[in-house]
Amino acid sequence: xxxxxxxxxxxxxxxxxxxxxxxxxxxxxxxxxxxxxxxxxxxxxxxxxxxxxxxxxxxxxxxxxxxxxxxxxxxxxxxxxxxxxxxxxxxxxxxxxxxxxxxxxxxxxxxxxxxxxxxxxxxxxxxxxxxxxxxxxxxxxxxxxxxxxxxxxxxxxxxxxxxxxxxxxxxxxxxxxxxxxxxxxxxxxxxxxxxxxxxxxxxxxxxxxxxxxxxxxxxxxxxxxxxxxxxxxxxxxxxxxxxxxxxxxxxxxxxxxxxxxxxxxxxxxxxxxxxxxxxxxxxxxxxxxxxxxxxxxxxxxxxxxxxxxxxxxxxxxxxxxxxxxxxxxxxxxxxxxxxxxxxxxxxxxxxxxxxxxxxxxxxxxxxxxxxxxxxxxxxxxxxxxxxxxxxxxxxxxxxxxxxxxxxxxxxxxxxxxxxxxxxxxxxxxxxxxxxxxxxxxxxxxxxxxxxxxxxxxxxxxxxxxxxxxxxxxxxxxxxxxxxx
Ligand code: KG4
Ligand code: ZN
Numbered sequence: 001x002x003x004x005x006x007x008x009x010x011x012x013x014x015x016x017x018x019x020x021x022x023x024x025x026x027x028x029x030x031x032x033x034x035x036x037x038x039x040x041x042x043x044x045x046x047x048x049x050x051x052x053x054x055x056x057x058x059x060x061x062x063x064x065x066x067x068x069x070x071x072x073x074x075x076x077x078x079x080x081x082x083x084x085x086x087x088x089x090x091x092x093x094x095x096x097x098x099x100x101x102x103x104x105x106x107x108x109x110x111x112x113x114x115x116x117x118x119x120x121x122x123x124x125x126x127x128x129x130x131x132x133x134x135x136x137x138x139x140x141x142x143x144x145x146x147x148x149x150x151x152x153x154x155x156x157x158x159x160x161x162x163x164x165x166x167x168x169x170x171x172x173x174x175x176x177x178x179x180x181x182x183x184x185x186x187x188x189x190x191x192x193x194x195x196x197x198x199x200x201x202x203x204x205x206x207x208x209x210x211x212x213x214x215x216x217x218x219x220x221x222x223x224x225x226x227x228x229x230x231x232x233x234x235x236x237x238x239x240x241x242x243x244x245x246x247x248x249x250x251x252x253x254x255x256x257x258x259x260x261x262x263x264x265x266x267x268x269x270x271x272x273x274x275x276x277x278x279x280x281x282x283x284x285x286x287x288x289x290x291x292x293x294x295x296x297x298x299x300x301x302x303x304x305x306x307x308x309x310x311x312x313x314x315x316x317x318x319x320x321x322x323x324x325x326x327x328x329x330x331x332x333x334x335x336x337x338x339x340x341x342x343x344x345x346x347x348x349x350x351x352x353x354x355x356x357x358x359x360x361x362x363x364x365x366x367x368x369x370x371x372x373x374x375x376x377x378x379x380x381x382x383x384x385x386x387x388x389x390x391x392x393x394x395x396x397x398x399x400x401x402x403x404x405x406x407x408x409x410x411x412x413x414x415x416x417x418x419x420x421x422x423x424x425x426x427x428x429x430x431x432x433x434x435x436x437x438x439x440x441x442x443x444x445x446x447x448x449x450x451x452x453x454x455x456x457x458x459x460x461x462x463x464x465x466x467x468x469x470x471x472x473x474x475x476x477x478x479x480x481x482x483x484x
Pocket of ligand 2: 221225265266413414447448
């Protein structure tokens with residue numbers, strides 16, 4: 001194990017790549033995608049043996065300010081056919097679902113094995129159709145990636161390969177089942193994510209579905225995060241333990257369509273109108289970094305543990321600091337839309353941190369006192385959440401003036417585990433003239449795990465949608481299909 005400061009040096013060397021080591025966003029990266037055609041198809045990877053090459057500046061490919069403005073918040077690059085594979089299980093109309101590999105009997109409770117390997121966690125779980133988690137297993141790779149300060153795809157893939165069988169077997173055993181033959185269907189994340197990692201889970205699920213002749217569901221990772229907010233995970237919606245029609249299932253969900261989702265994870269930062277399974281309208285997305293990335297980079301800067309994401313470490317340290325101690329700019333003050341940006345805040349945090357270190361006469365930010373680091377963490381978190389609050393309020397104003405009647409917010413993705421974020425967003429929901437209800441999965445179900453793949457597959461099965469396992473591909477980029 002090398003020291004944190006050594007990891008920090010390594011991080012600096014490969015920073016350009018490592019910052020993108022969590023998979024990049026699909027739809028919201030419009031501006032960067034326009035400027036950088038090279039990013040259109042491939043996920044960026046970290047090669048630890050090869051030094052980074054300097055990116056050549058593109059000439060003559062810049063859009064005018066006016067042209068950009070035309071697209072902001074409305075149409076993203078993906079809507080213009082830049083990526084060929086879009087997620088649309090229900091066809092263009094969003095409704096014509098097809099059970100391509102059959103369906104379990106949905107009038108009784110059924111069970112689904114879910115597999116997730118899109119990034120740095122190998123997860124599997126067996127869920128019953130009423131939302132009961134029967135058995136779970138999760139192999140975290142945080143220790144493997146810790147020393148590199150980010151996720152190294154090659155190492156992640158190998159770790160997935162090593163763990164996939166034991167994780168699946170453990171989930172099955174913990175569910176009290178003898179073998180995969182005892183589940184009623186299989187679901188697996190097929191994108192977006194790191195392609196070589198996704199393939200490990202996808203191949204395993206395909207094999208199992210074909211061997212045991214089970215209905216198969218290819219799960220969209222972002223939809224799976226969103227749908228976790230609908231899992232009846234608390235007493236509010238007692239477990240119903242029966243099957244039934246689509247309407248019966250829908251009535252038991254903790255949040256029902258349509259609702260607004262705020263997805264904040266390592267790869268994404270989006271506000272979405274959720275209209276139904278496979279039917280999502282993007283209201284705002286990040287033009288550069290995601291909120292999770294900003295947390296991870298701040299953790300790295302402050303020399304905190306980053307394996308498995310630096311967010312929890314920043315949150316913990318922030319509790320000891322003063323959120324107003326370090327002045328930082330709230331992003332995108334001049335843009336009155338619902339998009340996000342965290343790249344500027346990241347730079348501001350770094351510059352302020354270096355300035356404080358210089359003022360203290362220190363050679364390196366590593367030598368800052370615990371108090372200084374806590375103040376930086378707390379101030380960063382405060383401003384990062386302020387940006388979310390502003391964009392969310394604007395979106396709520398907009399939706400409250402629409403006919404759709406949306407008054408429910410689902411906060412999902414890894415960063416939704418952050419208690420300060422939850423508390424402040426809850427306060428916003430309560431402060432509205434007509435208060436909104438807010439659903440957030442329990443913290444451990446906000447970050448990546450197997451239950452999300454199983455639950456998303458259950459939701460797809462309930463509406464009668466399954467896929468063919470034989471040639472199922474995986475997709476680094478997997479944008480939601482535009483509904484307009
Ligand atoms: O959803 P997730 O597990 O993976 C992706 O789909 O990206 O999200 C991981 C992200 C990481 O950036 C991690 O630092 C962040 O979620 N995260 C948090 C917290 N827990 C995880 N960020 C802030 N506070 C937390 N408590
Ligand atoms: Zn995720």
